[in-house]
Ligand code: GUN
């Protein structure tokens with residue numbers, strides 16, 4: 409995979425500048441220079457004459473999709489064992505499976521399947537949990553790196569409330585994390601490390617504080633879970649009696665955004681105080697509607713988060729979510745918001761499809777910098793969609809065709825991917 413200095417894609421371009429609308433540029437030119445978007449044009453300006461143009465005809469071209477939260481080792485049990493709530497689901501399904509990744513043969517087999525799925529789909533950027541195991545985590549990073557996808561991958565930290573085979577001491581967890589970070593340095597082209605304390609119930613205060621000082625030293629981003637399930641929230645109150653809320657517990661432990669980019673999955677049941685704090689600290693929220701339905705966690709108030717202009721994007725949360733498709737995450741987010749509106753709070757209007765598309769592109773993309781749009785200066789991440797198998801007797805606009813691709817969520821419609829200006833071979 410090599411980067412061309414400048415090239416052009418031609419097709420039906422669709423992207424967001426804000427959450428209100430999808431911009432449609434039919435039959436237009438998308439120019440890439442040095443890995444960045446140089447512009448969208450209906451006729452190619454003269455000064456671009458001579459640079460290579462790939463004409464994708466009537467196909468759709470959208471920004472790459474961003475998955476702000478998923479678990480690579482859980483891909484193996486997607487679609488299985490969903491009739492449980494979070495804490496039982498972790499103990500019965502998740503921890504036994506994750507403990508298998510101590511075995512590198514198993515990890516190689518399972519992570520290759522995961523990497524293949526990521527390569528085939530529309531996701532171009534992702535925040536990924538691995539397991540506590542350093543060799544397995546580095547294997548995952550190596551396999552994902554080969555796909556060309558840009559991902560932040562985290563060795564998970566856990567030093568309490570988990571089975572012996574999946575529990576570290578806090579000293580070991582910190583030492584392993586430092587060793588892992590040192591070993592990652594300069595090793596991957598597209599994959600970078602992210603600090604990954606699993607969630608407060610799995611991490612003692614001592615471990616969290618150690619990770620916070622490591623973060624201060626390194627400036628690394630951090631990913632975790634926040635306020636997913638009511639029993640989990642009650643448990644955090646017991647574990648951190650000094651805190652006024654789950655978010656405040658992270659904050660008091662020094663791991664709630666501020667100087668370092670932070671993404672928290674779920675945020676289903678945040679209090680007003682937590683919302684204010686998350687906003688002040690610039691914390692990103694990864695909305696995982698399918699997982700929240702499967703584990704009966706609830707529905708996050710995304711309208712509130714959008715109204716507050718918080719940093720928000722979408723996550724599949726594989727395997728709380730069974731589907732690794734961000735198309736599916738968009739339609740699930742819209743559907744869940746409609747049920748929330750009708751059944752729980754009719755003051756919060758449901759999400760619209762343009763809003764869901766914004767969350768999946770520019771909203772989540774902001775965690776990676778200027779990512780997720782075709783505005784000038786954005787990273788050149790583009791997905792070409794061949795929806796010709798989705799037949800229709802009537803005329804449809806490109807935006808209507810995109811809406812159908814999203815609702816039908818079949819990643820086999822993904823034809824080509826470009827990430828940071830590099831054409832990824834699928
Ligand atoms: N909270 C802590 N660990 C997990 C996990 O693996 N999945 C989900 N959905 N929530 C969690």
Ligand code: FE
Nearest residue numbers: 479633673725
């Ligand atoms: Fe998760």
